[in-house]
Ligand SMILES: NC(=O)C1=CN([C@@H]2O[C@H](COP(=O)(O)OP(=O)(O)OC[C@H]3O[C@@H](n4cnc5c(N)ncnc54)[C@H](OP(=O)(O)O)[C@@H]3O)[C@@H](O)[C@H]2O)C=CC1
């Protein structure tokens with residue numbers, strides 16, 4: 001089979017047969033590079049309108065004919081690969097793709113996602129996905145939905161599985177906001193310039209307002225809360241502090257980027273006010289399992305606070321009954337390559353399917 005995946009990476013007799021949805025994007029293009037580097041060829045490449053699916057006709061998936069994107073056909077084709085472990089990697093931000101997860105998982109197709117929406121959506125939908133993976137005896141992995149490639153969700157699950165009681169999970173969860181708030185500190189840069197740079201560095205969501213309005217942090221906090229064992233946490237019940245100027249809430253992304261500079265002075269004034277009182281602005285999240293509370297928002301931190309040394313990094317502190325001094329994970333929590341390698345690590349984990 002010409003365009004199939006390499007078996008050497010799977011570590012067992014079955015091949016990973018991998019479809020990448022969103023391969024033309026920032027994370028997707030880095031994922032293809034990373035897969036190529038370890039000799040794992042994708043079986044299918046999918047974007048919003050068209051897809052290329054492996055056949056016997058070509059040695060290279062890129063040479064395949066583009067056909068209209070059809071997720072039922074994609075699933076059937078993956079399941080027909082004999083002796084293969086079918087995996088769909090979703091590196092888009094599209095809600096419409098996530099509607100297919102439950103069906104794919106039930107049929108035994110593992111799902112690896114960088115796409116956060118459904119994991120932070122209504123709890124019943126999230127629970128249905130977990131159940132579907134059990135029915136399909138396959139994997140549902142989304143490590144990169146919090147902290148990109150940093151080992152956060154796996155660590156949390158490992159702690160819980162090994163009898164730790166999780167007390168709190170807190171810290172800096174947005175690469176974009178860490179970068180932007182670092183750039184505007186001390187008047188180094190303007191808000192609009194910092195957001196442009198964050199976008200160019202591949203840190204932002206496809207719409208950077210999803211970072212600036214706190215929604216990306218809130219979604220990550222919900223995901224952390226669920227993995228930490230909390231029930232009843234819903235995004236729409238949370239108070240989420242936004243840094244998006246009111247007049248730019250509803251325009252398109254281009255207009256938002258163009259007009260953001262009109263709001264630089266207001267942001268500079270806000271930063272100067274906090275700094276005059278000896279603080280530095282950070283956007284943080286706190287999941288308090290014991291008190292059943294999830295909070296996100298702007299924090300003013302005094303000079304000695306560890307957040308002030310984190311630069312553009314994510315910094316996540318986990319406190320448990322045994323880790324009373326927190327276990328801290330710090331590192332780049334946004335960017336194409338670090339996210340793609342986290343997705344690839346999850347794809348490789350799919351070689352171990354549940355019995
Ligand atoms: N950047 C980062 O640091 C991190 C990102 N993530 C997540 O990764 C995801 C991707 O981010 P990023 O790469 O920056 O986004 P981009 O906007 O760069 O890429 C999005 C990709 O999705 C494809 N796409 C969009 N809509 C659909 C659809 N309906 N069906 C199929 N394909 C579609 C686009 O294809 P087309 O060519 O058709 O437009 C494109 O390939 C997001 O969910 C983000 O939250 C997670 C952790 C970190």
Ligand SMILES: N[C@@H](CC=O)C(=O)O
Nearest residue numbers: 174175176204205334
């Ligand atoms: N836009 C996100 C990317 C990773 O999830 C961020 O800035 O952290």
